[in-house]
Amino acid sequence: xxxxxxxxxxxxxxxxxxxxxxxxxxxxxxxxxxxxxxxxxxxxxxxxxxxxxxxxxxxxxxxxxxxxxxxxxxxxxxxxxxxxxxxxxxxxxxxxxxxxxxxxxxxxxxxxxxxxxxxxxxxxxxxxxxxxxxxxxxxxxxxxxxxxxxxxxxxxxxxxxxxxxxxxxxxxxxxxxxxxxxxxxxxxxxxxxxxxxxxxxxxxxxxxxxxxxxxxxxxxxxxxxxxxxxxxxxxxxxxxxxxxxxxxxxxxxxxxxxxxxxxxxxxxxxxxxxxxxxxxxxxxxxxxxxxxxxxxxxxxxxxxxxxxxxxxxxxxxxxxxxxxxxxxxxxxxxxxxxxxxxxxxxxxxxxxxxxxxxxxxxxxxxxxxxxxxxx
Amino acid sequence: xxxxxxxxxxxxxxxxxxxxxxxxxxxxxxxxxxxxxxxxxxxxxxxxxxxxxxxxxxxxxxxxxxxxxxxxxxxxxxxxxxxxxxxxxxxxxxxxxxxxxxxxxxxxxxxxxxxxxxxxxxxxxxxxxxxxxxxxxxxxxxxxxxxxxxxxxxxxxxxxxxxxxxxxxxxxxxxxxxxxxxxxxxxxxxxxxxxxxxxxxxxxxxxxxxxxxxxxxxxxxxxxxxxxxxxxxxxxxxxxxxxxxxxxxxxxxxxxxxxxxxxxxxxxxxxxxxxxxxxxxxxxxxxxxxxxxxxxxxxxxxxxxxxxxxxxxxxxxxxxxxxxxxxxxxxxxxxxxxxxxxxxxxxxxxxxxxxxxxxxxxxxxxxxxxxxxxx
Numbered sequence: 001x002x003x004x005x006x007x008x009x010x011x012x013x014x015x016x017x018x019x020x021x022x023x024x025x026x027x028x029x030x031x032x033x034x035x036x037x038x039x040x041x042x043x044x045x046x047x048x049x050x051x052x053x054x055x056x057x058x059x060x061x062x063x064x065x066x067x068x069x070x071x072x073x074x075x076x077x078x079x080x081x082x083x084x085x086x087x088x089x090x091x092x093x094x095x096x097x098x099x100x101x102x103x104x105x106x107x108x109x110x111x112x113x114x115x116x117x118x119x120x121x122x123x124x125x126x127x128x129x130x131x132x133x134x135x136x137x138x139x140x141x142x143x144x145x146x147x148x149x150x151x152x153x154x155x156x157x158x159x160x161x162x163x164x165x166x167x168x169x170x171x172x173x174x175x176x177x178x179x180x181x182x183x184x185x186x187x188x189x190x191x192x193x194x195x196x197x198x199x200x201x202x203x204x205x206x207x208x209x210x211x212x213x214x215x216x217x218x219x220x221x222x223x224x225x226x227x228x229x230x231x232x233x234x235x236x237x238x239x240x241x242x243x244x245x246x247x248x249x250x251x252x253x254x255x256x257x258x259x260x261x262x263x264x265x266x267x268x269x270x271x272x273x274x275x276x277x278x279x280x281x282x283x284x285x286x287x288x289x290x291x292x293x294x295x296x297x298x299x300x301x302x303x304x305x306x307x308x309x310x311x312x313x314x315x316x317x318x319x320x321x322x323x324x325x326x327x328x329x330x331x332x333x334x335x336x337x338x339x340x341x342x343x344x345x346x347x348x349x350x351x352x353x354x355x356x357x358x359x360x361x362x363x364x365x366x367x368x369x370x371x372x373x374x375x
Numbered sequence: 376x377x378x379x380x381x382x383x384x385x386x387x388x389x390x391x392x393x394x395x396x397x398x399x400x401x402x403x404x405x406x407x408x409x410x411x412x413x414x415x416x417x418x419x420x421x422x423x424x425x426x427x428x429x430x431x432x433x434x435x436x437x438x439x440x441x442x443x444x445x446x447x448x449x450x451x452x453x454x455x456x457x458x459x460x461x462x463x464x465x466x467x468x469x470x471x472x473x474x475x476x477x478x479x480x481x482x483x484x485x486x487x488x489x490x491x492x493x494x495x496x497x498x499x500x501x502x503x504x505x506x507x508x509x510x511x512x513x514x515x516x517x518x519x520x521x522x523x524x525x526x527x528x529x530x531x532x533x534x535x536x537x538x539x540x541x542x543x544x545x546x547x548x549x550x551x552x553x554x555x556x557x558x559x560x561x562x563x564x565x566x567x568x569x570x571x572x573x574x575x576x577x578x579x580x581x582x583x584x585x586x587x588x589x590x591x592x593x594x595x596x597x598x599x600x601x602x603x604x605x606x607x608x609x610x611x612x613x614x615x616x617x618x619x620x621x622x623x624x625x626x627x628x629x630x631x632x633x634x635x636x637x638x639x640x641x642x643x644x645x646x647x648x649x650x651x652x653x654x655x656x657x658x659x660x661x662x663x664x665x666x667x668x669x670x671x672x673x674x675x676x677x678x679x680x681x682x683x684x685x686x687x688x689x690x691x692x693x694x695x696x697x698x699x700x701x702x703x704x705x706x707x708x709x710x711x712x713x714x715x716x717x718x719x720x721x722x723x724x725x726x727x728x729x730x731x732x733x734x735x736x737x738x739x740x741x742x743x744x745x746x747x748x749x750x
Contacts, residue, residue, distance in 0.1 A: 015448075015750050016471075049692055071693045073390075091693065092646045092656065094712045096391075117647055119711050146694060147647055147656060179691065272492055272522055273465045281467065281522060283750075287727050292666055316422055316554065317723055318446045318466065318750075319521060336494050337469045348692055351729070352662050355748050373730050375388050375658070375693070 006358055006365045012339060014365070018267045019354040020081045020341070021056075021369065023361055025263035026245055030059040033226065033244050039287035040233050045069050045088060045219060045244025051346045052371035053357065054082050056245055069240045073100045076111070078372040086110040088137065090175065090240070093120040098127055101196040106130040107148055112173055114139045116148050121159050125166045125235070133168050137175040137217070142179045142200035151200045159209055164213045166247040173217030173237070174208075176201050181224035187255030198232050224245075227256040248347035249293065249303050259343070264357075265305060266342040266350065268320065273331050278323060280334055284342060287353060293345025298325065302342040312342065381733055381740045385577050387714060389740070393642045395716070396431075396731040396744065400638035401620055405434040408601065408619050413607050420444050420463060420687055421619025421670065424448035425723045427746035428732065429457050431620055444615045448475045453747040463512065465550065465615070468495040468521045473502055481505040489514045491523050491549055496534050496541075504543045511538050512550040512592070515536040516554060517575035518568070519555045527574045532582055539588045548592030549583075551576050556599035562630030570599040571588055574606050598622070602631040612664070623722035624668065624678050634718070639732075640680060641717040643695065648706050651697060655709055659717060660693040662728060668720025673700065677717040688716065 006014060038045045046060035049071040057079060057147045069090040069369055070076045076089050077100065085108050089101070093113045104111045115121055116139040138160050141148030149156030163171040178197040184190045189309060205215050220233075221240035233239065246264040247257045269282035290311075294301050300312040301320070315322040322340075322370055323329070334340070344350035351357065351371065359367040412419045417703045421435035424446040436442055437680045440458055444465040445451045450473065451464050464476070478648060479486040487520060490496055499509045513535050516523030524531030538546040549640050553572040559565045572595060580590050594607075596615035608614065622638040632716040643659035664687075669676050673688040676695070689696040698704070698717075709715070719725035726732065726746065734742040 006654065017750060027649075028692070092659075094646050095642060096644065096712055117711055137393060144648075145692065146653060146696070149653055150649075153651070210415075269469065269471065271469055274525075276525055276528070277520060283466075286665075286667070286724060290661075290665070292661070315729075336492055337471055349661060352692075 004282045004368060006368055009365050011358070011363050011365065012359060014267065014358060016267050016339070017284040019268050019351060020265050021246070021297050021357045021359045022263045023061045023359050023366055026056060028057075029244050029247065029261065029263055033045065033060075033241065034062050036226065037239065038227055040229055042233065042236050043067060043238040045238045045240040047071070047090070047221065047240050048075055048079065050246050050292045051351060051357075051369070052078070052373070053369040054079070055359075055367070055369050057084065060245060072094070072375045073104075073284060074372055076104055079106050080104055080111075086114040088114065088175075090114050090263045092139065093123070095119070095123045098123065102127075102130050105132065107135065110135060111174060112137055115159070115163070120128045120157065121162050125162070126168055129168045132300065133170045134141065135170045135172055136163050137172050138163065140174050140176050140204055142176050142178070142197040142204070144177055144197075146179060148176065151204045151337045156204065157211060158171075160208050160213050160323070161211055173215035173219070174201065174205060176220040178220055181222045182250070182254070184224065184254060187228060188255060190224045190228055190256075191230055192255070194228075195231050195302075198230070198235065202232075202235055203372060208333060220285045223251060224256045225261065226252045227251070232366050235322065243348060245283075246347040246351065248350075249297060249343050259303075259369050262343050264344070264347050266344060268275065268342060270318070270334050270336050270338050270340065275329070275331065278329055280322050280329060280338060282314075282320040282322055283318065288316045289315065289319050289320070289342060289344060290346065290349040290353065291315060292349050296345060302344055305341040305343055307340065331373060379743060381743055384739065384740050385735070386735060386738045389733060391642050391644045391714070393710055394726060394732045395640050395642050396621070396732045396734045397638045398734050398741055399614050400636065401431060402434060403438060404622065404636065405431075405617050408435075408616065409437050409548055409599065411572070411604055413668050415604055415611075417608065417611050418442060418613040420540060420613045420615040422446070422465070422596065422615050423454065425617045425621050426726060426732075426744070426750070427453070428456075428741070428744040430734075430744045432459065432614070434563065435620060435706070441585065442547070442613075447750045448472060448479075449747055449749045451479055451486070455486075461485040463489065463550075465489050467491050467514065468498070470498045475517040477502070477505050480507065483508060487512055487547060487626050488561065490534070490538070491697045493530075493534065493563060494732065496537050500537070500541045501546055504518045508543050508545045511543045512547050513538065515549050515551050515576060515579055517551050517553070517572045519552055521554060523551065525578045531579065532586060534584055535583050535588050538682050546588065548590035548594070549576065549580060551595040553595055553597045555584055557625070557629070559599065562603060564633075565599045565629060566605055569603075572600075572608065573605070575609065577607075577610055582672070585606065585659055598626060599629045599631045602626070618723060621722040621724075621726065624672060624718050624720045628671065634678075635717050639719070639722050641677070641719060643715050643717060645711050645713050645715065650706065653704055655697050655704060655706070656714060657695040657697055658693065659690075659695045664690065664717060664719060665721065665724040666690060667724050667726065671720060677719055680716040680718055682715065685715070688710065696722075
């Protein structure tokens with residue numbers, strides 16, 4: 001279908017698989033997160049990696065178009081081109097990024113980078129600025145064990161001091177991702193991880209303070225923790241979740257949301273009946289869903305909305321294999337050509353497969369959102 | 376980088392992750408498959424789903440631009456727009472596809488569809504043709520257990536008869552995918568599956584012959600079987616592999632190729648050192664590689680070319696976690712910013728994540744190939 005051609009059409013007219021976004025739900029999810037921030041008294045620096053669209057970032061920022069964090073330079077450039085500002089490239093900086101960092105620093109009022117290595121600190125110190133100082137966050141690892149200086153190590157304090165003292169750098173503060181909440185087995189554990197992360201982070205901030213370094217910004221995030229905010233989050237200045245826009249079965253399983261809050265799904269059609277093996281095939285394979293999540297759901301690679309007895313038991317590139325969890329498949333209920341809707345395990349991974357999202361209200365396509373791609 | 380801007384540059388100048396295609400290897404892989412077909416005495420109907428590019432389909436068809444099979448209508452339309460002909464939409468036909476099938480039938484000299492249901496047969500019989508008959512393959516399941524009429528069932532023979540007898544249909548023949556070769560645990564088993572598939576298919580073709588129905592085309596395929604062709608393949612008229620263009624670690628593990636034959640890889644950079652946990656991070660996460668293949672390789676989610684001691688043990692969206700299989704990581708060997716090359720488990724899944732492929736000769740980018748996407 002040509003660009004824009006699906007607007008005003010019914011979902012049943014779309015080519016499948018199609019990635020559907022429920023506009024009312026996304027709006028609610030975005031408004032709720034802004035309300036949460038207001039209640040806690042922190043800013044929202046919205047992570048854009050789940051959707052990578054202009055329209056959804058407008059909703060995330062309450063139409064201010066200010067205050068984003070991206071995980072790719074491509075996204076930062078995309079949002080900068082479309083009038084957004086106060087953008088953090090929330091990814092470990094390496095020298096190779098510098099030409100694009102220079103251009104973004106020049107282009108935006110506020111463009112920030114994030115460092116977690118001495119090489120990155122040295123690179124910034126040694127690179128002439130384009131008219132204004134580099135604005136820099138220090139990434140701290142408080143237990144997530146991905147990027148960041150380990151919170152207990154002296155190396156992190158030393159880097160913060162260097163950033164603070166460098167004449168061409170504005171040290172903004174510290175930045176933590178508590179992605180380890182995704183490993184939680186129950187909501188209570190999400191809260192505990194969050195508490196531990198914040199306690200460690202605030203201890204680190206105190207150590208900086210004792211050395212005369214003030215963090216104007218102290219941020220942490222992850223959708224599981226930000227959808228269940230704890231009391232001590234009021235000690236932060238900002239949070240930076242992203243998945244809360246669309247949500248998914250993973251968030252549902254972590255207690256971050258109900259099934260009804262999930263704002264995206266994959267529309268797929270039945271393409272064949274194979275009663276001799278109690279199966280049917282659908283036109284959604286791994287290029288339409290990803291294979292992530294298998295083993296976490298009784299229903300295979302996803303959850304069929306409204307059909308809890310269906311299991312997506314296997315996928316090849318463009319074909320999904322569907323079986324009943326129990327009994328015989330009722331083929332009359334699923335005629336060839338009929339539509340089914342799959343809630344994805346991980347919406348970030350599924351959305352990344354689609355060049356266009358169909359934004360719907362009920363069965364009607366209201367808009368097409370076109371994400372940016374690449375790095 | 377702007378379109379075309381990478382041509383003539385060195386790989387180390389590219390934004391990472393980047394999907395690299397070794398032109399010499401792709402050319403060899405394509406030429407070898409054409410040579411195999413010549414030796415056996417069959418045609419090659421090249422499957423395009425692995426790469427979805429014009430340039431690679433030109434190589435697959437020996438520059439004739441004739442004889443393709445696609446797994447999406449989008450690909451069929453893309454190739455039709457670019458001067459290709461004799462294209463089979465090799466996917467179970469459903470009524471929803473018909474408007475685009477009508478347009479392609481009108482546009483091309485030879486456009487074929489594939490059916491495996493009575494509904495599809497009825498749809499074709501009942502839809503007025505655009506000036507020439509529908510050209511139709513019957514999909515037969517000879518043990519793969521995906522799409523297709525089961526080879527032993529009478530329903531398949533009956534459908535072939537209906538297609539043969541319908542005044543507005545040209546029944547071309549039968550089409551089988553022996554994708555079950557991917558489940559083989561050793562090369563000998565690939566050969567056995569192939570033998571069984573062909574034996575069943577030829578029995579089915581004989582049953583049709585006894586009913587007065589001749590198959591002008593009898594095709595089967597899958598890269599594992601076509602890279603190790605068996606004697607009885609000479610009883611076919613065409614084969615239709617696709618993955619052989621790029622190959623991958625999965626094919627290597629099935630004995631379809633050597634590591635050196637694999638024509639694609641993901642270039643990635645080291646972005647951080649974390650000696651306190653004996654790890655480093657790279658800028659390739661699941662959006663740059665997919666999580667497919669875990670559990671099949673000692674080295675995690677992929678194979679680092681030239682670095683057999685490295686394991687890609689985990690990935691988030693844009694970050695990969697790398698550990699040594701044994702001992703301590705030698706960080707001096709892997710400076711921050713240095714490049715590594717990952718051979719993917721499943722090149723179809725990995726290629727699908729990239730809006731552009733960088734085609735290289737050694738360290739130099741010769742061309743950008745831009746695949747089509749969507750359905």
